[in-house]
Amino acid sequence: MFKDLNPLLHSQLRLAIMSLLIGVEEADFVYLREQTGASAGNLSVQIDKLQEAGYIDVEKTFRGKMPRTICRINRVGIEAFNEYVQALQEYLNKRGMNK
Amino acid sequence: MFKDLNPLLHSQLRLAIMSLLIGVEEADFVYLREQTGASAGNLSVQIDKLQEAGYIDVEKTFRGKMPRTICRINRVGIEAFNEYVQALQEYLNKRGMNK
DNA sequence: TTATTTGGTTTATAAAATAAACTACTTTAT
DNA sequence: ATAAAGTAGTTTATTTTATAAACCAAATAA
Numbered sequence: 001m002f003k004d005l006n007p008l009l010h011s012q013l014r015l016a017i018m019s020l021l022i023g024v025e026e027a028d029f030v031y032l033r034e035q036t037g038a039s040a041g042n043l044s045v046q047i048d049k050l051q052e053a054g055y056i057d058v059e060k061t062f063r064g065k066m067p068r069t070i071c072r073i074n075r076v077g078i079e080a081f082n083e084y085v086q087a088l089q090e091y092l093n094k095r096g097m098n099k
Numbered sequence: 100m101f102k103d104l105n106p107l108l109h110s111q112l113r114l115a116i117m118s119l120l121i122g123v124e125e126a127d128f129v130y131l132r133e134q135t136g137a138s139a140g141n142l143s144v145q146i147d148k149l150q151e152a153g154y155i156d157v158e159k160t161f162r163g164k165m166p167r168t169i170c171r172i173n174r175v176g177i178e179a180f181n182e183y184v185q186a187l188q189e190y191l192n193k194r195g196m197n198k
Numbered sequence: 199t200t201a202t203t204t205g206g207t208t209t210a211t212a213a214a215a216t217a218a219a220c221t222a223c224t225t226t227a228t
Numbered sequence: 229a230t231a232a233a234g235t236a237g238t239t240t241a242t243t244t245t246a247t248a249a250a251c252c253a254a255a256t257a258a
Binding site: 106110111112137138140141144145163164165166 | 218222224
């Protein structure tokens with residue numbers, strides 16, 4: 001009855017990152033930090049995990065002289081996110097549907 | 100933009116328990132174990148946490164000679180569950196709505 | 199020049215989930 | 229009657245995660 005929830009996505013911060021990335025072409029570290037309110041350390045760790053999972057692509061560049069980390073969600077990530085959302089619905093729905 | 104997700108509910112097993120309980124008058128340990136597929140040990144721990152949080156009431160009785168643990172969600176639990184679901188929607192919704 | 203800020207990474211600590219082992223019986227088989 | 233197996237859990241130990249704290253390198257400001 002309850003599908004497993006992808007543990008990589010069932011994490012507040014990683015879910016927020018994915019949620020932001022799925023809406024945009026790309027987003028950088030600072031933007032993600034601001035939007036999520038996460039600490040830089042936590043964000044760094046969670047971005048790594050999403051990258052290692054193959055859900056996002058991370059590009060390290062410089063803007064002028066300052067380092068800049070750009071993140072993009074990819075097709076694998078989009079698919080995983082959609083599957084996660086679908087699985088989750090079962091947990092949220094719905095009084096009386098006992099199937 | 101992203102509300103915090105109640106960490107007590109943002110757990111696969113505890114969420115499944117709450118999801119089951121919200122649909123019924125009551126449910127016993129064995130039913131919850133079967134429906135969730137959890138191990139007895141894990142289920143025991145998570146039921147305790149939900150009880151300590153004041154989200155469910157737990158009654159220990161006997162059915163014949165065998166012990167029986169009955170769980171019921173209460174108003175506090177229902178409210179917490181509904182709030183969690185609402186907060187979660189922000190993470191799932193929706194490309195293009197950047198607000 | 200030293201102090202502060204930016205943009206991070208790495209390491210350490212706290213919290214959670216999970217698994218394994220155990221308790222206290224009851225039922226079945228011998 | 230006794231041993232073996234099953235039920236309904238709890239407790240303890242181990243692993244995994246998340247989070248926080250400390251650190252680094254370079255840039256900018258005082």
